Amino acid sequence: MNMKKFKDLELKFIELRKKAEIGEIDSATVNKELKKLMVLDSKGSYWIIGGNSGKWYKYNGKDWKEDDPYKTDNISQQENLHNTTKVIKNDIKQTQIKNTKTLTQSDTPHIISSIDNKIICKNCKSKIESYEIHCHICGTNQKENLSPKIKKKESDIPELLISSVNLISLMFFFGGIGIIIGVILGATIGIFKDIPIYIELPQMLNDLRSNILGGILFAILGGLAGFLIFAVKAIFFGSLYNLISYFFGGIRFKTKK
Secondary structure, eight states: OOOHHHHHHHHHHHHHHHHHHTTSSOHHHHHHHHHHTOEEOTTSOEEEEOTTTOOEEEEOSSSEEEOOTTGGGTOOHHHHHHHHHHHHHHHHHHHHHHHHTTOOTTTGGGGOOOTTOEEEOTTTOOEEETTOSBOTTTOOBTTSOOOOOOOOOGGGSOEEEEOOOOHHHHHHHHHHHHHHHHHHHHHHHHHOTTSOOSSOOOHHHHHHTTSHHHHHHHHHHHHHHHHHHHHHHHHHHHHHHHHHHHHHOOEEEEOOO
16 A cells, blocks of 8 residues: 555644644634645545544544554554654744743743643644634633623613703603502592492482492592692602702613613
8 A cells, every 4th residue: 555645644734733832723624624635545445644643544434533544554653743742842842832932921832832732722622632722511612711701790780870950841741640640549439339439429429329339430530639649749748859869869760771
C-alpha cells in the first residue's frame, strides 16, 4: 500500500491544527477540510483522520472504525502517532508562548494547558482540546471574553414622579365611580321597600318605593348624589395632594423598561 498519501494527509492535518490553534479557522472547518482529503487505499477502502482525536479511521461500508493504516507495512501505529503528536505539541507550545504575550490577566487561567494539551472551557469548565475554538459541550467561543452580567444599580431604575394631579379629570373619574355606586344603591332602595334608610324622605317618594318606577327614579337620584359626593371628595383630596406635593415633592413610582 502506498503510504505516501497517508503521510501527506498527516502533514495536512498538522497544518490545519496549527491554523485552528491560532484562530484562523475553527474545528468545524478542520473536519470539513479533512473530509475532502480522504485516502483511498489499494483495496478500495477509504481512510480519514479524526479532526478532534488525530487518529486514523477506516470506512467498512457502514461506519467509520478506528484502524491502523501502517500495520500492513509493519510500521507501528504508536510510533507514527507519537511522531505526529510530538510535532503538533511542539507547534502548539510555540503558538501558546507567542499568544501569551498578548493575553490579558483575565484570559490567562482559561488557556493554561496540561501535558495532554487540554484547556478548561470558560463557560462550563469542561476539559477540551487546546485547538478547539468552540467548546464541544456548551459551544462557547474560547477566544472571546465572557462579559460579566452587570447588575443594575438602584439609581438606574427609571422612576415615575406624580408632581400634581389634574382636578377636572380626577373629579370626573371619581364622579363616574360615584354614579355607578349611586345607581345601584338607589335602584335597590327604590325596588325593595324593606331596606331601611336613615333619612326622612318626602311622602311622595316613599309611595313610589317597592315598584319598577320607584326603582328607576331612585336610581337616577342615587346616581346624581353619588356623582356629587364623589366629585367633591375627589376635588378636596386632589387639592390636598397638590398642596403637599408643592412643598414636599410628589409620589415616585419605580417602573420597568
